[in-house]
Amino acid sequence: MSKAYEQLSGLLEKTMALQTSLILFEWDNETLAPEEAGSYTAKVIGILSEEYYRAMTDKAMEDAIEACEQDLSLTSLEKAIVRETKEERERLVCIPSREYREFAQLTAESTRVWMKARQEKNFDAFAPTLEKVIQYQKKFASYRAKEGEALYNVMLDGYEKGFDMNTLDRFFGELKETIVPLLRDIKEKGRKIPSDFLQGDYPEDKQRLLAVMIGEYMGFDFKRGVLGVSAHPFTTNLHNHDVRITTSYNDHVDSSLFSVIHEAGHGLYELGIADELTQTPVGQGASMGMHESQSRFFENIVGRNENFWVPIYGKVQELFPEQLKDITLKQFVDAINKAEPGLIRTEADELTYSLHVMIRYELEKMIVEDNLDIQKLPKIWADKYEEYLGVRPANPAEGVLQDIHWSQGSFGYFPSYALGNAFGAQLYYHMRKIMDFDGLLREGKIDQIRDYLREHIHQYGKLKTSRELLKDTTGEDFNPSYYVQYLKEKFSSLYGLS
Amino acid sequence: MSKAYEQLSGLLEKTMALQTSLILFEWDNETLAPEEAGSYTAKVIGILSEEYYRAMTDKAMEDAIEACEQDLSLTSLEKAIVRETKEERERLVCIPSREYREFAQLTAESTRVWMKARQEKNFDAFAPTLEKVIQYQKKFASYRAKEGEALYNVMLDGYEKGFDMNTLDRFFGELKETIVPLLRDIKEKGRKIPSDFLQGDYPEDKQRLLAVMIGEYMGFDFKRGVLGVSAHPFTTNLHNHDVRITTSYNDHVDSSLFSVIHEAGHGLYELGIADELTQTPVGQGASMGMHESQSRFFENIVGRNENFWVPIYGKVQELFPEQLKDITLKQFVDAINKAEPGLIRTEADELTYSLHVMIRYELEKMIVEDNLDIQKLPKIWADKYEEYLGVRPANPAEGVLQDIHWSQGSFGYFPSYALGNAFGAQLYYHMRKIMDFDGLLREGKIDQIRDYLREHIHQYGKLKTSRELLKDTTGEDFNPSYYVQYLKEKFSSLYGLS
Numbered sequence: 001m002s003k004a005y006e007q008l009s010g011l012l013e014k015t016m017a018l019q020t021s022l023i024l025f026e027w028d029n030e031t032l033a034p035e036e037a038g039s040y041t042a043k044v045i046g047i048l049s050e051e052y053y054r055a056m057t058d059k060a061m062e063d064a065i066e067a068c069e070q071d072l073s074l075t076s077l078e079k080a081i082v083r084e085t086k087e088e089r090e091r092l093v094c095i096p097s098r099e100y101r102e103f104a105q106l107t108a109e110s111t112r113v114w115m116k117a118r119q120e121k122n123f124d125a126f127a128p129t130l131e132k133v134i135q136y137q138k139k140f141a142s143y144r145a146k147e148g149e150a151l152y153n154v155m156l157d158g159y160e161k162g163f164d165m166n167t168l169d170r171f172f173g174e175l176k177e178t179i180v181p182l183l184r185d186i187k188e189k190g191r192k193i194p195s196d197f198l199q200g201d202y203p204e205d206k207q208r209l210l211a212v213m214i215g216e217y218m219g220f221d222f223k224r225g226v227l228g229v230s231a232h233p234f235t236t237n238l239h240n241h242d243v244r245i246t247t248s249y250n251d252h253v254d255s256s257l258f259s260v261i262h263e264a265g266h267g268l269y270e271l272g273i274a275d276e277l278t279q280t281p282v283g284q285g286a287s288m289g290m291h292e293s294q295s296r297f298f299e300n301i302v303g304r305n306e307n308f309w310v311p312i313y314g315k316v317q318e319l320f321p322e323q324l325k326d327i328t329l330k331q332f333v334d335a336i337n338k339a340e341p342g343l344i345r346t347e348a349d350e351l352t353y354s355l356h357v358m359i360r361y362e363l364e365k366m367i368v369e370d371n372l373d374i375q376k377l378p379k380i381w382a383d384k385y386e387e388y389l390g391v392r393p394a395n396p397a398e399g400v401l402q403d404i405h406w407s408q409g410s411f412g413y414f415p416s417y418a419l420g421n422a423f424g425a426q427l428y429y430h431m432r433k434i435m436d437f438d439g440l441l442r443e444g445k446i447d448q449i450r451d452y453l454r455e456h457i458h459q460y461g462k463l464k465t466s467r468e469l470l471k472d473t474t475g476e477d478f479n480p481s482y483y484v485q486y487l488k489e490k491f492s493s494l495y496g497l498s
Numbered sequence: 499m500s501k502a503y504e505q506l507s508g509l510l511e512k513t514m515a516l517q518t519s520l521i522l523f524e525w526d527n528e529t530l531a532p533e534e535a536g537s538y539t540a541k542v543i544g545i546l547s548e549e550y551y552r553a554m555t556d557k558a559m560e561d562a563i564e565a566c567e568q569d570l571s572l573t574s575l576e577k578a579i580v581r582e583t584k585e586e587r588e589r590l591v592c593i594p595s596r597e598y599r600e601f602a603q604l605t606a607e608s609t610r611v612w613m614k615a616r617q618e619k620n621f622d623a624f625a626p627t628l629e630k631v632i633q634y635q636k637k638f639a640s641y642r643a644k645e646g647e648a649l650y651n652v653m654l655d656g657y658e659k660g661f662d663m664n665t666l667d668r669f670f671g672e673l674k675e676t677i678v679p680l681l682r683d684i685k686e687k688g689r690k691i692p693s694d695f696l697q698g699d700y701p702e703d704k705q706r707l708l709a710v711m712i713g714e715y716m717g718f719d720f721k722r723g724v725l726g727v728s729a730h731p732f733t734t735n736l737h738n739h740d741v742r743i744t745t746s747y748n749d750h751v752d753s754s755l756f757s758v759i760h761e762a763g764h765g766l767y768e769l770g771i772a773d774e775l776t777q778t779p780v781g782q783g784a785s786m787g788m789h790e791s792q793s794r795f796f797e798n799i800v801g802r803n804e805n806f807w808v809p810i811y812g813k814v815q816e817l818f819p820e821q822l823k824d825i826t827l828k829q830f831v832d833a834i835n836k837a838e839p840g841l842i843r844t845e846a847d848e849l850t851y852s853l854h855v856m857i858r859y860e861l862e863k864m865i866v867e868d869n870l871d872i873q874k875l876p877k878i879w880a881d882k883y884e885e886y887l888g889v890r891p892a893n894p895a896e897g898v899l900q901d902i903h904w905s906q907g908s909f910g911y912f913p914s915y916a917l918g919n920a921f922g923a924q925l926y927y928h929m930r931k932i933m934d935f936d937g938l939l940r941e942g943k944i945d946q947i948r949d950y951l952r953e954h955i956h957q958y959g960k961l962k963t964s965r966e967l968l969k970d971t972t973g974e975d976f977n978p979s980y981y982v983q984y985l986k987e988k989f990s991s992l993y994g995l996s
Contacts, residue, residue, distance in 0.1 A: 017545035021519040028522060035721045037740035040777065044736070047515035223533045238542070242535035279538065 004067035005078050011061050012085060016279050018052040020238050027244055030230040042108060053100060057093045065089065077276065080463050084281035094143040103136045107408050114407035123378050123396040131374050133409050134367060152368040155412030160289045160419060161465045165365065168415055171422065171480040172358045178484045179355060180388050182491060183341060187390065190495030195335035197327055202253040206319050211247055211260040217312060218298065219450050220264040224271055233259040235266035240278040243270045254336050258299055265298030266291055268450060272458025282462040288413065290466040292420025293427065294453065300350045301428045306333040307441035337494055341389040343398045351491050352389060357418040359384045364411050423470060425483035430474035502565035503576050509559050510583060514777050516550040518736050525742055528728040540606060551598060555591045563587065575774065578961050582779035592641040601634045605906050612905035621876050621894040629872050631907050632865060650866040653910030658787045658917060659963045663863065666913055669920065669978040670856045676982045677853060678886050680989060681839060685888065688993030693833035695825055700751040704817050709745055709758040715810060716796065717948050718762040722769055731757040733764035738776040741768045752834050756797055763796030764789055766948060770956025780960040786911065788964040790918025791925065792951065798848045799926045800947065804831040805939035835992055839887040841896045849989050850887060855916040857882045862909050921968060923981035928972035
């Protein structure tokens with residue numbers, strides 16, 4: 001190890017340790033911390049975050065990065081770490097520390113304001129705070145923007161390198177063109193799919209057994225992972241030997257089941273990252289979209305594929321004989337694939353999900369680029385839902401107030417959800433060419449599918465961007481057509497329209 | 499707030515935040531972290547610990563302490579915080595940073611070595627490591643020792659201010675004189691107490707309900723606290739609004755039950771510390787002994803008192819009708835008080851517990867003051883058990899290798915366990931004078947007992963030493979006679995010897 005890199009490495013150890021502690025606090029808050037711990041623990045978290053900010057923006061870090069950039073002896077891994085560190089540093093250092101602190105305070109509060117407004121179904125109670133959050137986000141984007149660069153492109157690039165409004169307009173355009181009419185067809189001419197049996201008296205302890213069984217079947221290693229419970233399912237990790245997923249249990253058995261498959265998909269990604277990368281700035285998934293591609297790949301392309309259930313549906317029936325003993329595999333698989341336009345993104349099915357995201361994308365563009373009057377948001381939101389999905393929210397709680405993201409200042413983040421679906425479909429069409437995808441699933445050889453993804457995607461962490469991973473794996477740049485084709489084929493067939 | 503104190507306070511915020519993160523990692527390790535996370539997480543913990551060490555020993559901290567000491571405008575709380583900070587700093591700064599790191603590495607490993615040796619029942623496998631740990635501990639004590647001060651006194655004072663070998667020799671002397679013969683009498687002439695029914699098919703979910711019920715009954719506030727599960731029960735806290743206790747469940751219902759009462763006793767102490775003290779260096783219990791006094795007060799003086807069970811034994815019977823419906827309150831209370839000499843400290847009953855501690859105290863004195871040849875430890879250990887308790891370990895796993903403490907370098911710590919019992923008894927005899935202790939318990943007014951302790955002990959945190967708390971509460975300096983008297987009266991009566 002060169003002297004310059006050793007210096008940087010020492011500084012990074014500290015920032016990584018602080019970041020890991022923040023991740024643990026977040027995990028603990030979501031899964032366990034007592035109700036009234038809030039403000040006291042928030043203060044501790046605030047201090048550790050500031051310590052992280054200070055260490056990253058410190059002159060010593062700048063010097064170490066510069067020394068490394070001039071050092072020709074660095075390995076390619078070391079170079080990548082320098083590059084990521086520099087980017088993270090620039091992301092932070094361009095924001096004056098006073099504004100950084102102000103914004104941290106604002107979002108600590110804005111989440112609470114949003115939560116209350118949602119409870120009260122009152123958009124006006126949230127609007128002034130949202131307005132402030134937007135102003136900060138625009139200001140922060142302007143600090144990072146290149147000459148003449150659109151602010152929303154800066155935001156998009158922050159979540160998904162190399163993706164801008166041009167690419168996304170084309171992507172969502174193609175999607176809208178195909179899915180909106182398909183959805184109308186299904187409504188008018190599609191067959192009815194019964195799915196009542198997925199709801200009922202599914203005991204929590206058995207759902208937990210099912211969750212563990214499915215996690216193990218997918219290859220989620222419980223010696224290096226944990227399954228917890230939280231209001232909103234999520235995945236996090238301290239490093240690649242401690243990966244944590246959560247779910248929540250209710251009377252819809254498919255709800256926790258597909259949460260687990262989804263989060264275990266994220267988990268497999270983190271477990272698959274190479275040991276030498278973990279606890280470094282390149283030791284996480286390539287991007288939010290690539291992460292979502294893996295979770296949705298397992299949730300939908302694998303988990304809602306009939307062949308996936310062939311080796312294990314019998315065990316599911318054994319767990320819930322009362323509810324499922326008379327339900328055939330075919331009936332079960334049809335039910336878990338049922339598509340029905342709804343108001344809530346997190347409850348959306350595979351077909352309609354990306355339309356929810358598209359609406360947010362269109363609104364974010366208007367907010368950031370066209371300075372949309374925030375007061376108009378609820379109505380435009382409702383109009384778009386009516387136009388694309390044929391449903392209209394009765395109040396802002398089931399409309400514009402449903403997501404936490406904007407209250408946290410995450411603008412440009414939503415599109416990654418839809419991109420993840422598209423990345424996954426592109427990978428899927430490629431994999432079908434080189435392996436007997438359905439056959440492997442049918443024979444219970446899901447490990448071969450997982451290992452393929454580990455080899456081509458997971459192990460690299462942030463060494464490659466999502467576009468590079470797609471290109472290197474499928475031989476083709478990002479191409480949204482696969483996703484549209486996948487949805488069209490699958491749902492036309494499911495609803496007897498083809 | 500004065501300028502000098504503001505400076506110190508800013509530095510302390512960081513050290514407290516780091517300490518809190520270390521506490522959370524420890525909690526997580528004991529209760530949840532996956533099996534193979536070990537070495538990766540250990541590295542993160544190591545870095546955060548070093549960060550803590552660095553912040554405490556930094557010149558800026560020294561300067562801030564000095565400035566505060568010269569500042570006459572400090573409040574008494576601020577003065578106490580300065581005093582505690584200075585002590586903690588001196589404890590760390592006197593150790594050269596190289597040795598501090600070496601010892602941290604040694605204990606990280608020594609715990610594993612000890613664990614393996616215990617599994618293999620092989621003392622020789624642990625002896626060389628133990629020898630090293632002892633040498634470090636002696637060296638560290640010598641750095642802190644005043645001219646001519648005995649090293650073991652330095653160690654004792656580190657855990658319990660104002661207690662030295664003189665005090666402890668008298669304390670254990672009195673104990674030995676009374677308890678050893680009493681135990682022989684019980685064995686020879688005492689009546690037989692049936693307790694088989696405490697073991698059996700006690701379902702874990704019901705034991706968990708019992709644990710929560712008892713915790714709530716004692717006033718452990720679950721809005722500010724958590725009950726978890728770990729191999730060895732313990733209590734920890736992030737601050738006074740997040741206090742965490744654990745238990746473990748097995749087929750002895752009294753095992754988890756009294757773990758919970760014990761840990762909730764610790765928990766009530768932490769919950770009772772004043773808000774203005776928490777997240778400062780005086781925001782923990784006064785000492786390890788005073789902490790243990792509260793846990794054992796609730797476990798034994800309250801929890802094994804017949805009157806405690808009068809209002810709630812019916813509910814316990816309802817939870818476990820199969821096992822307890824024919825067991826009277828009297829039979830239940832007799833059984834949970836049964837005294838039987840055994841080999842394992844953590845399983846010891848109220849009467850014999852302090853004898854286990856006494857043996858460790860006598861051995862530690864020999865190790866530190868008389869340079870006892872470590873090879874002789876297993877035999878001396880066995881001889882002392884035979885002499886005081888009438889039992890002899892068949893192997894080192896149930897003898898000298900049973901406790902983790904020495905592998906961690908905790909010499910001088912054990913006596914606090916016994917002192918805690920004595921502090922509790924002294925408080926108890928005082929409280930009986932000023933309130934109808936048994937009557938309150940019988941009427942379910944345990945809150946009045948808890949509130950008394952909160953008012954006189956808990957709220958002060960480290961503002962007073964354990965001796966000061968005893969003096970201010972009972973009007974008397976530490977007096978071990980109450981404890982001996984308590985044991986003698988209680989167990990003579992229980993076994994029909996009086």
